[in-house]
Amino acid sequence: xxxxxxxxxxxxxxxxxxxxxxxxxxxxxxxxxxxxxxxxxxxxxxxxxxxxxxxxxxxxxxxxxxxxxxxxxxxxxxxxxxxxxxxxxxxxxxxxxxxxxxxxxxxxxxxxxxxxxxxxxxxxxxxxxxxxxxxxxxxxxxxxxxxxxxxxxxxxxxxxxxxxxxxxxxxxxxxxxxxxxxxxxxxxxxxxxxxxxxxxxxxxxxxxxxxxxxxxxxxxxxxxxxxxxxxxxxxxxxxxxxxxxxxxxxxxxxxxxxxxxxxxxxxxxxxxxxxxxxxxxxxxxxxxxxxxxxxxxxxxxxxxxxxxxxxxxxxxxxxxxxxxxxxxxxxxxxxxxxxxxxxxxxxxxxxxxxxxxxxxxxxxxxxxxxxxxxxxxxxxxxxxxxxxxxxxxxxxxxxx
Amino acid sequence: xxxxxxxxxxxxxxxxxxxxxxxxxxxxxxxxxxxxxxxxxxxxxxxxxxxxxxxxxxxxxxxxxxxxxxxxxxxxxxxxxxxxxxxxxxxxxxxxxxxxxxxxxxxxxxxxxxxxxxxxxxxxxxxxxxxxxxxxxxxxxxxxxxxxxxxxxxxxxxxxxxxxxxxxxxxxxxxxxxxxxxxxxxxxxxxxxxxxxxxxxxxxxxxxxxxxxxxxxxxxxxxxxxxxxxxxxxxxxxxxxxxxxxxxxxxxxxxxxxxxxxxxxxxxxxxxxxxxxxxxxxxxxxxxxxxxxxxxxxxxxxxxxxxxxxxxxxxxxxxxxxxxxxxxxxxxxxxxxxxxxxx
Numbered sequence: 001x002x003x004x005x006x007x008x009x010x011x012x013x014x015x016x017x018x019x020x021x022x023x024x025x026x027x028x029x030x031x032x033x034x035x036x037x038x039x040x041x042x043x044x045x046x047x048x049x050x051x052x053x054x055x056x057x058x059x060x061x062x063x064x065x066x067x068x069x070x071x072x073x074x075x076x077x078x079x080x081x082x083x084x085x086x087x088x089x090x091x092x093x094x095x096x097x098x099x100x101x102x103x104x105x106x107x108x109x110x111x112x113x114x115x116x117x118x119x120x121x122x123x124x125x126x127x128x129x130x131x132x133x134x135x136x137x138x139x140x141x142x143x144x145x146x147x148x149x150x151x152x153x154x155x156x157x158x159x160x161x162x163x164x165x166x167x168x169x170x171x172x173x174x175x176x177x178x179x180x181x182x183x184x185x186x187x188x189x190x191x192x193x194x195x196x197x198x199x200x201x202x203x204x205x206x207x208x209x210x211x212x213x214x215x216x217x218x219x220x221x222x223x224x225x226x227x228x229x230x231x232x233x234x235x236x237x238x239x240x241x242x243x244x245x246x247x248x249x250x251x252x253x254x255x256x257x258x259x260x261x262x263x264x265x266x267x268x269x270x271x272x273x274x275x276x277x278x279x280x281x282x283x284x285x286x287x288x289x290x291x292x293x294x295x296x297x298x299x300x301x302x303x304x305x306x307x308x309x310x311x312x313x314x315x316x317x318x319x320x321x322x323x324x325x326x327x328x329x330x331x332x333x334x335x336x337x338x339x340x341x342x343x344x345x346x347x348x349x350x351x352x353x354x355x356x357x358x359x360x361x362x363x364x365x366x367x368x369x370x371x372x373x374x375x376x377x378x379x380x381x382x383x384x385x386x387x388x389x390x391x392x393x394x395x396x397x398x399x400x
Numbered sequence: 401x402x403x404x405x406x407x408x409x410x411x412x413x414x415x416x417x418x419x420x421x422x423x424x425x426x427x428x429x430x431x432x433x434x435x436x437x438x439x440x441x442x443x444x445x446x447x448x449x450x451x452x453x454x455x456x457x458x459x460x461x462x463x464x465x466x467x468x469x470x471x472x473x474x475x476x477x478x479x480x481x482x483x484x485x486x487x488x489x490x491x492x493x494x495x496x497x498x499x500x501x502x503x504x505x506x507x508x509x510x511x512x513x514x515x516x517x518x519x520x521x522x523x524x525x526x527x528x529x530x531x532x533x534x535x536x537x538x539x540x541x542x543x544x545x546x547x548x549x550x551x552x553x554x555x556x557x558x559x560x561x562x563x564x565x566x567x568x569x570x571x572x573x574x575x576x577x578x579x580x581x582x583x584x585x586x587x588x589x590x591x592x593x594x595x596x597x598x599x600x601x602x603x604x605x606x607x608x609x610x611x612x613x614x615x616x617x618x619x620x621x622x623x624x625x626x627x628x629x630x631x632x633x634x635x636x637x638x639x640x641x642x643x644x645x646x647x648x649x650x651x652x653x654x655x656x657x658x659x660x661x662x663x664x665x666x667x668x669x670x671x672x673x674x675x676x677x678x679x680x681x682x683x684x685x686x687x688x689x690x691x692x693x694x695x696x697x698x699x700x701x702x703x704x705x706x707x708x709x710x711x712x713x714x715x716x717x718x719x720x721x722x723x724x725x726x727x728x729x730x731x732x733x734x735x736x737x738x739x740x741x742x743x
Contacts, residue, residue: 358517
């Protein structure tokens with residue numbers, strides 16, 4: 001008997017993710033409603049505006065002269081959504097790869113910072129007068145990945161050989177990376193002194209003539225920051241997908257994730273694989289940082305020892321929402337960056353602020369923790385309907 | 401020296417309390433990765449409580465009359481309120497982990513994401529900026545013990561013990577130590593504590609002896625939330641002048657490291673917390689640290705970069721873990737949802 005579309009594992013995963021998204025959106029809307037109603041200056045109409053922006057902020061085009069919200073296709077926000085999705089795809093892939101091999105990579109922020117530091121240093125230090133700019137870009141990209149791989153390998157080594165919990169090791173290396181990044185830029189000469197109004201920022205990479213090629217995408221999405229980075233990220237996602245599902249290495253990694261000891265019994269080098277996974281995860285997160293920072297229109301705030309980059313942590317919800325599927329990560333990342341655009345619109349146009357989108361993300365992650373329960377629940381619902389159909393004698397086999 | 405000890409205690413005490421919070425959850429079988437989030441939430445609710453009560457003007461008279469004992473009572477109320485809020489917040493984790501048998505690491509991460517988001521959302525709406533301060537005055541003038549309260553004049557010295565443990569400290573620090581001791585005794589010397597610990601080691605066996613595993617795990621997580629919430633509030637009270645900004649600088653995670661380093665045992669934890677507190681203190685104030693009082697700032701004269709000192713607590717954690725992880729023994733059943741059917 002052929003399994004129908006609705007009984008497939010993949011369909012259930014997508015459904016479970018969609019349920020998580022809907023519940024998250026609902027939770028955000030309810031909070032806005034409560035705040036709006038309890039606050040006399042906002043009221044019901046203010047809350048309604050907030051809710052509309054949380055859900056459809058991507059299509060917001062501002063306000064009319066009379067003050068009502070207008071909606072429509074906005075190429076700038078669309079382009080920015082894709083641009084901001086680029087680092088999220090990479091950190092999402094990083095976390096997803098870790099999850100596939102049974103390691104919770106909460107170290108993506110640290111790896112992201114390692115990638116940022118290395119790629120910026122390379123991009124800004126090699127003079128483009130003697131080396132072609134595209135080569136500098138490539139060197140910076142690969143150098144960033146290498147730095148991320150080394151940084152990611154540290155918790156991997158600690159886990160494999162010293163049995164330190166990778167979550168703890170990752171968190172410690174995150175904060176060490178934050179301090180190290182500040183330190184390296186503090187003593188370096190890449191601080192932006194040309195523009196006196198900006199303190200604690202590194203030069204844009206265009207200062208050295210290095211920037212990711214736009215590939216004509218900027219003409220498609222006028223006025224946005226988009227560049228070819230999104231295509232590279234999608235390409236890498238496909239490569240990771242092929243690596244995980246079609247190669248021996250991917251099989252070994254997944255075997256280690258399923259049961260480390262069984263994998264070792266089957267002759268798989270589990271310790272080597274743990275280190276390798278963390279190094280690859282680190283390289284992926286760092287590649288995201290490189291793609292973001294080499295864009296040419298972004299600036300890096302280097303005095304960052306007290307905070308970790310949100311792009312790194314947001315890799316976790318992206319991977320969870322995508323149920324660790326590399327292709328799913330692309331869509332989940334685009335969804336997440338859509339949420340952040342919505343949050344921005346909310347801050348710009350209403351009295352609410354962008355943090356509500358983080359609440360929505362948190363609710364989604366919370367639901368992702370019992371995704372399995374939701375999936376079981378879907379299965380049960382399907383079965384009940386199936387039974388009812390058989391009992392009713394309708395017998396429409398494979399109607400769906 | 402007095403300054404060094406005082407500041408070390410300021411960092412070490414919340415760390416130790418939150419590490420004990422971690423122990424309560426893990427000993428009952430729940431990995432509480434959400435300590436950071438619960439601290440943030442507790443800190444916010446505590447500050448909000450102080451702010452709101454000040455706004456109502458309940459303690460304005462006592463403040464004006466310099467009736468310090470009443471103000472300490474106010475502080476105690478805020479601490480209890482923060483603890484209750486932490487406990488309520490932690491039921492989210494308990495519900496996901498116990499009733500829905502969810503992945504505890506992800507559930508904890510969700511709470512860690514939720515707390516700062518929710519807190520910042522409300523802070524922005526309440527205060528129209530990213531920090532929520534007290535309604536009037538500051539923590540030092542409202543709650544801090546000063547030598548003037550004990551009849552000492554401006555020029556008089558309180559002696560070594562006095563200036564270390566009485567002058568310019570918060571009663572909250574000592575209350576936390578007291579709570580730490582009481583909760584440790586409860587865990588090791590009472591029937592409840594023994595039952596709780598049994599659920600983290602072998603819940604099936606505990607269940608067969610008539611212990612309600614679900615109830616025990618709920619109590620473990622809720623106590624954990626209460627301790628972490630109180631710890632979070634005391635942390636922002638003593639280090640951030642009683643203001644909340646949705647961040648406790650990784651303290652919750654550091655507490656987890658302290659817990660593992662302390663091998664899930666209260667005494668070891670308090671020692672570990674003191675060690676980390678010392679390093680945190682050095683990182684925060686190395687440039688003005690004058691240990692023997694001869695006016696020479698030794699650490700500053702070394703000329704090392706400030707980032708190095710800030711990095712030290714984390715590096716030390718990793719190094720220490722590298723040496724102790726082989727002998728560390730986590731509760732056996734932590735992180736595994738309790739399933740009656742599996743034996």
